[in-house]
Amino acid sequence: MLIFGAGGYIGPVVTEHLLGLGYKVRAFDLFLFHTQTVLEGFSDNPDFDLVTGDHCDGALVEAALGGVTDVVILSGLVGDPITKKYPEASKAINDDGMLALIDRLKGRGLDRVIFVSTCSNYGLIQDGELANEDFDLNPLSLYAKAKVAMETALLGLKGKVDFHPTVLRFATAFGLAPRMRFDLTVSQFTREMHLENDLLVYDAETWRPYCHVRDFGEVIARVLAAPAEDVTFEVFNAGGDVNNFTKQMIVDAILEFLPKAKVAYQEHGSDPRNYRVDFAKIRKRLDFEPRFTVRDGISELIAAFKEKQFAEVDKNPNFHGNYEIDYTVANKQ
Numbered sequence: 589m590l591i592f593g594a595g596g597y598i599g600p601v602v603t604e605h606l607l608g609l610g611y612k613v614r615a616f617d618l619f620l621f622h623t624q625t626v627l628e629g630f631s632d633n634p635d636f637d638l639v640t641g642d643h644c645d646g647a648l649v650e651a652a653l654g655g656v657t658d659v660v661i662l663s664g665l666v667g668d669p670i671t672k673k674y675p676e677a678s679k680a681i682n683d684d685g686m687l688a689l690i691d692r693l694k695g696r697g698l699d700r701v702i703f704v705s706t707c708s709n710y711g712l713i714q715d716g717e718l719a720n721e722d723f724d725l726n727p728l729s730l731y732a733k734a735k736v737a738m739e740t741a742l743l744g745l746k747g748k749v750d751f752h753p754t755v756l757r758f759a760t761a762f763g764l765a766p767r768m769r770f771d772l773t774v775s776q777f778t779r780e781m782h783l784e785n786d787l788l789v790y791d792a793e794t795w796r797p798y799c800h801v802r803d804f805g806e807v808i809a810r811v812l813a814a815p816a817e818d819v820t821f822e823v824f825n826a827g828g829d830v831n832n833f834t835k836q837m838i839v840d841a842i843l844e845f846l847p848k849a850k851v852a853y854q855e856h857g858s859d860p861r862n863y864r865v866d867f868a869k870i871r872k873r874l875d876f877e878p879r880f881t882v883r884d885g886i887s888e889l890i891a892a893f894k895e896k897q898f899a900e901v902d903k904n905p906n907f908h909g910n911y912e913i914d915y916t917v918a919n920k921q
């Protein structure tokens with residue numbers, strides 16, 4: 589198993605889950621946010637190895653693919669703000685580099701190829717509507733536009749490749765991991781409210797789906813274990829109906845634990861995304877229901893704060909959020 593982007597927020601949790609299920613894992617990451625420590629815990633595991641580098645580096649990708657049967661693609665410049673801030677790097681990594689990477693997967697007898705996309709692809713949908721996998725895509729950011737383009741490229745390979753691709757549109761992640769990202773809503777709100785900072789919530793009635801990082805590990809395991817005909821060239825929303833939340837619902841859930849927290853509200857923020865997502869397909873086809881609710885994620889994070897974990901976030905914000913990169917676009921394909 590080769591996991592591109594194993595060294596970020598979701599990757600180490602997926603790595604741990606798959607190692608626990610007996611898979612051999614080769615992690616591949618450029619460590620754009622200097623998060624090398626998040627994989628250190630696996631270094632003594634004989635079923636684990638690490639390739640450090642850029643997924644745009646064709647020769648390195650070729651070498652990393654040696655002996656591999658399945659591929660999970662998590663790597664990329666992740667999030668609307670950072671892709672807006674670094675459009676050239678975004679194009680090189682999320683569009684050109686990813687297309688070249690997908691091209692390199694052909695003709696090697698690979699089995700499963702899982703491309704991790706995002707429910708952000710739905711963008712803005714009418715109140716009262718639920719987006720299933722056939723819903724019109726309306727990507728609003730460079731980040732989501734690249735994901736839609738890569739989905740289209742991958743799904744367009746039907747009949748032309750020897751591997752079994754699956755697209756997973758992940759909900760927004762929450763849950764404990766070595767690289768907590770406090771630029772994601774549930775974790776950000778919980779942290780600010782725990783610190784009793786003034787939290788300003790924009791557009792409190794907008795909906796999003798959320799999913800615990802450990803549940804993502806299980807989603808990937810389900811795709812790997814499913815009969816090929818159930819997952820090949822299929823798209824799945826990855827999450828569960830129980831975790832469709834408005835921002836207000838998240839705040840209210842946190843207030844149950846932290847009643848003294850200070851929250852203010854404002855309309856017309858800069859992020860217009862509003863989408864409720866239908867998770868019936870993954871429930872029916874892969875028998876997947878999340879084990880963890882948003883409330884569970886809040887509770888475990890508050891417990892971690894009480895144990896003084898993540899006390900250094902302000903000293904090293906980039907480790908805990910996708911804010912700044914130092915990336916030189918080079919043609920290594």
Ligand SMILES: NC(=O)c1ccc[n+]([C@@H]2O[C@H](COP(=O)([O-])OP(=O)(O)OC[C@H]3O[C@@H](n4cnc5c(N)ncnc54)[C@H](O)[C@@H]3O)[C@@H](O)[C@H]2O)c1
Binds near residue numbers: 593617
């Ligand atoms: N976090 C979420 O809420 C969320 C929601 C939906 C989808 N996703 C998707 O899940 C995946 C993982 O997200 P995350 O939150 O762990 O993000 P992350 O930014 O923490 O991790 C991404 C990793 O990819 C690596 N990477 C970036 N460019 C690379 C390159 N050119 N070569 C090699 N490695 C590279 C980074 O160094 C980083 O470690 C992404 O594909 C993201 O789009 C995440």
